[in-house]
Amino acid sequence: MRVDRILTAILLACLTALSPGLCAEETTPNYETAIAPIFAGKCVRCHSEQVRKGDLDLSSLAAIQRGGESGEPLLHRQLDASWLWTMLDGGGMPPAAETQLTPDELQTMRRWLEAGSPAQVALSPQEKPLTQHDVLPILLLRCTTCHGPRLQQGGVDLRTRAAMLRGGQNGPVLQPGDPEGSLLIQRMESEACPPRELLLKFFVKRPTETEMQTIRTWIAAGAPEVDTQPDIATTKPDPLVTDEDRQHWAFQPPRQNTEHRTIDEFIEAKLIPHGLDFSPEADRDTLIRRAYLDLLGMPPSPEEWQKWHSHASAGWYEEMIEHLLESPRYGERWGRYWLDVAGYADSEGGVSADPLREVAWKYRDYVIAAFNEDKPYDRFLLEQLAGDELLDYERAETVSDEMVRNLIATGFLRMGIDQTGSRTMNFVPERLGVIGDAINVVGSGILGLTLECARCHSHKYDAIPQRDYYRFKAIFQGALDEYDWLSFKTRVLALATPSHHERITSVNPPLVAEMKQWQKALTQATRNASLALLEHHYPELTEQDRQETLVALGKADNIRTLRQNKLVEYYLRADLLPDALQPEHVLEARRDIVEIERRIAETQEKMEPPPTIRALWDRGEPSPTYVLRRGEYDKPGPLVGPGVPSVLTDGRTPFAVAPPFPEGTAKTGRRLAFARWLVVPENPLTARVMVNRIWYHHFGTGLVASLENFGVKGTPPTHPELLDWLAVEFIRQGWSIKQMHRLIMTSRTYRQSSRATEKSQQIDPRNLLFARMNPRRMDAEALRDSLLFVSGRLDPTPGGPPDGVTADRDGLVSVNLTSRGGWRRSIYVQHRRTQMPTILETFDYPEMGPNCLVRSVSTVSPQSLLMKNNAHVHELSRSLAQRIHTQLEQAETATSDDRISLAFQLALNRLPSPAELEISRQALEEFRLAWNTDEHQALISYCHTLLNSAAFLYID
């Protein structure tokens, strides 16, 4: 293929180089005789009137002139300006699998283009008349912030032609046929509009000269208006997506399967023909640890381990699973997986200040609760995608818990990076970025589709035309409207139940007063510490110098004078000296600061959370949605209406949207319609994608390996029938996720040992057939939580505002202690994008961009360095040793063996093997000698090493 193309290029090069005269002698090709046959032979299968890939029809010269979705001119004398030539000449058309143009044909095409695309029946160079749809997008971009839904400055609304004719205080703004006499043009030309002082306030830019010309031309032509309806799915066949496109396995509804009735039957049916069989069941201790880490993300306590270890009943395993599914820790584990799908973060990102999202945690708690109560997945989606359209909270007499919950759930769509609350980053392109992230999260996380690709052009592999991306975008337009935007600062609702309001008024006022005091104290303490530092290290500075330094410290470095910069540098040099070089009163002043900060956190903890919700809600008045050619914000194309990707439907059923509260608050109902479409049993993707995700978290690999891509470029399922069966079963069991756990975890497949054998290694090295369990490394949260749990330092308090983190000067980010002297689970740690705790980052906590469907698992030396040398890990080892010590104190005759045995039970949930016991005895003795016979120190070192072992980090 490639060789072909190279040969073509060489041939062409030779032809052009050798024969300028020769070419001239040849007759110029014309469309009918020379070009139309080429298109007919090589192109129209995908680009005809009926099938219009890329919205392009190459079956007539008129259609060719009209062009495709990119809006680029196809025909141009200059080859590099001709989109047609660009695509044919190495641009990948026709696609590699299709018959290519011959060198001769390519040469003919080239000569035709260079000759100005002649035809026997010449097409009159018909200028497409401009309509209101060429002008409205410009006005939306430049004007409607002041003359649109929220504001009608001067009484003017520029959203329709009629409104322009109506005009405002100064009469009509539009004089059809007379651009220069139209107020619209006059105001913009004189730069009275948009007003200079509002450009940055409202994030608008002046129209470009081309845009002005478009408006003038339209007015000059009489401001014609056409009755174009938005492009939505109709009962007619879709020219852009064919039934053939719909044949891809993942776009067909999951199929019932009657041949097999259990997971094991499906698995076995593939194992046998490959000469493989199930591995033996893992031993009981392994199963216990596996199930605990799988469902709770933490190992069992020694008591729990003991209970299951010596449980006499035959049904102990099922009983254990039930017990685990009832644990509130379960939602903290599985909720975290969903937060990866949503791309959860406690900060906005985008700008370096990385502002905190004060109440994002409400969404986090909502997710945890949803998993704990086994909220049916269909309901879960409904609430997250359209919680604002389920109940009319705006007109409700009393706000109910359910209304609040529904709105918190919509936080799902608010998790991407959002810089639109910053001073300079709230222009339309940035807003489109926020919308793009939300679409991406829904696409990859729920639909398993790479919709993002279709933002700029039709999807390269899947049959998702660009039009469908913008129909999809229109679903969100009622809430996420780039022309009528709420920034992250203003896109918040204050909604609380009456009882919550009551608690706020009774609990908070005294705490607020207290807080003010502490804040004041903090300012003073910080000042004191700075002054103490300066006085000690620079006794030569005058009082005035010191005061000036404090002023300089309060200024950003780019607005300091040189003198101020120098003062700050002095200060920093002293401040950065190690503690050993600081006098006691400086250290004391610093301790004061830490203490006050602790008190502030404590006070904060006692406060009732505010009624604020970081929600997404429909505002009832969406701007029209235009396709954006090449994804560019200022290149509007056709008008579209809401709809789902055509390839996922039969292509003949319109997308039914109805306002949810006809008598109440105005809402478009678009997201509600979408959510309802998602959870119909025939939806080909929703259930499949979710059961695949559940499977992935149990086995470490999905039945479809590409969790985020079920399209044609995704990995085909290893067990398609099983995937379908699980999907059907999931729906049949009321979309219950816990039922899926039961189904999977009680299977023989899940209970297998993870040991590979020579044979399984040879036949199926990647274990795609599941002839054994996959061993897994703990993920970042499981590791940290397990360390805290086994050392007895885990603070199990659930929910509420996240625990703060501290970054030291070395860049080490650690989690602050809670007021109860421990640390909470990792899901409750502040997830600030620019300040993730080092331990989580080191063990592959991902950058959410905007979400993460599969975490990478790395094995790198910084991990070993952290486990070996980090003070926090060492402190936890100390706590573990202390725990062992305390527990054995009662047994008066505790031996080394007892200590070793208990350490194993705590950290690894099993007893040591004889070999391990022997090794450990020797080691304890060596540690004891190395520590000058200090037994306790020896035990700490032993515990520290055990927590570093592979047996702790890996799950069999």
Place this chain on the structure above:
Amino acid sequence: MHIESPLVQEFNRRDFFSRTRDGILGMALAHLLGQTMTAPRWACAEPVPPPSHSPTLHPRPTHHTPRATSVIQLFMNGGPSQMDLFDPKPVLNRMDGQPYPGNVEEIGNQGAGDIGVMMGGRYPMQQHGESGMWMADVLPETAKLVDELCLINSLWTDHPNHDNALYKIHSGRLFMGYPTLGAWTVYGLGSENQNLPAYVVLNDPLGLPKNGTRNWTAGFLPPLYQGTRLRPTGSPILNLTPQFEQPPRVDEASRKLLDRLDQLHRQQRPFQPELDARIETYGLAARMQLSAGEALDITSETRQTQELYGIGQPTTDSYGKRCLLARRLVERGVRFVQVFLEEQPWDSHVDLEDNHRAICTRTDKPTAGLLRDLKQRGLLDSTLILWGGEFGRTPTSQKSGNIYTGRDHNMQAFTSWMAGGGVKGGLTYGSTDDFGHAVVENPVSVHDFHATILHLLGLDVQHLYYLRNGLEERLTGVMPARVVRELLA
């Protein structure tokens, strides 16, 4: 509907490395396991990107013959002023104090309210060297080396905010979350030294630059490719040495115990290469401790060398040390080194004349020292030096309080220079308008700049991509960028 089972694929090197990121050890392990190692898939004749799920730092073949094998980026955070330092503007100088003749909206970044008057260059400028390159007299040492420099006066960027312009100059995008040039480089090339990080950041002990660690993030690439900060004092890498007291014998005993426990664990679990990999990371950690300590120990350098960098003199000591460390690191096979200043010292909205002079004094001699030292050691040919910031400055003064002594940000034109590995010394490329406000000739976009740097390193930016959510992600985005061939020697 027939679905091909992807089952039958050989146990290939790709899987093998998929969880083994410390390159060399992968080879050692392969040896241990007796696996037949075939050439990696990306090493075939046609350049294709390294596989997405097999992150390693193993050295990789380039797409074409490289002109440089490592990079030192002297990053000038805050935006140095082009018309004061490099790009003389006699017309602007003559108009000093007069109002801006055009529409002030073209200048203002925060509205037009704070725009002052035309502000001529603050320092005398001379032509230097055989090339006659212009340079202000506040950079006397760099000026002596102009014939080594390739000066680009025609860079432009897309955003006048530091945050976004910094993301842009480092990662090619205006937003956070994208891999930086350094991350792409080590993703594409791996590293020559497995005992040191491939991508090293030397930041100012006085503090992090604006945007902090985002300036060296791996973005969506595996975290393996992110920059590692080496600190000049204390433990050079986070957690490199124990953060608690324990006698050396304890360390030994601990190592022995861990080794024995892990060997037992492994023996019972054949065919789990990630276990071997993990064991090896502990060995590597120990080696890294030694290597990093050695690399950062500048006491072994002669006094003469130290003086070359201005080490020992109060104003230049700190920056000089980082420049010297940068040389020691590339000497040891580190691929990409970034040297930063604290916060954004070049961002002179106030007192530009004094503030710029001060920062020139801090950096000029160390920078020249680095160039000279690399040259005399024969390393300059294989090391690409980059000097510059995230944008330039406006020709007008800016109001701050009630004074007009600084300049605002200018995204439409700025100056950077390159030196060493494969670039044309003594060249001044591109030009700006009479005020230094906008590029008028030979514009170089940030994407072009990046494509050129990768080209010098033997990488073709179009072939260096990473698959994410079905998209081929590249440093330079969707539209092909231009390798600025005029800059190449």
